[in-house]
Amino acid sequence: MAKNNGLLACLLIIAMDVVAGILGIQAEIAENKVKHLKVWVIECRDPSYQAFKLGLAAAILLALAHAIGSLLGGCICIWSKEDLDSANANKQLAVASLIFSWIIMAVGFLMLILGALLNSKTRRSCGIAHPRLLLIGGVLCFIHGLFTVGYYVTTKAIIREARMAHQSGGQA
Template identity: 70%
Template structure:
């Protein structure tokens, strides 16, 4: 049993080190991928708003009755999915950078502080953007002809927030990768040959 544990542990460490080496060579590609995905999500969110505005509606004071737009539904849903995928890629490939106390924050390197701040802001922006995109998307569901207080610009604001999310997600990925490299050098310094 101990032998199985030791082999599994060694295999896991080898796998992680190889993944880290591979991720190092792919960093520019991953940054570009995150930015492209967030830009596409933002454009889709704005296009969903344009499609939503093309449907027929009746407005009286602050109340509005309008038909749903299936095109806006598809575009909004695609924007929300792509935004989520970009966030998952940035956080999973960036790794876990956690700070549990004020003392730890004060002692940590600038890269780790930047990674932590970027992670927090990317989660906040993701939550707001995803919520706005989904509310706008669900208001365009085929089964709903909605009458009520007008909810304008949810999809376009969610789309704009996708652009901002891209900046924070890339900042997190780059600074988390730099933090991991710093910690690797501290724990495993290279010995001269």
């Protein structure tokens, strides 16, 4: 039963990140359908309410997927370089996956929110062109799913190793 729960958790995280990525890409497509005039780096365009809704939904799903992955994975703490050097490969991989998932989530979330906010205005705006914020945020959602599932799997492997070491140590 525990193996099925782990598989379901991984599938849930991946599904949420894939849907968030697709929504981010669809938001970029909706944003490109509105009228705009671009001269070098200055762009005048109408906002797209559809792009706003899709970008906001993608950001929310990305944040939820990150929260679920982090909460279900648990906490793997390394307090110093000595702890990191003495840790086994699974613990080092878990820490690396956690750090990368946080960085990718922060950048992707920021890009999705900025892209959505640029489309929330009710009037035409002119300014410096923003180079595909929603598209890049959507692609980062896919990458986030890989690192978050990697974190979840490695933390569960660490817990299983500790449990087996405890059981074998208690029998000796």
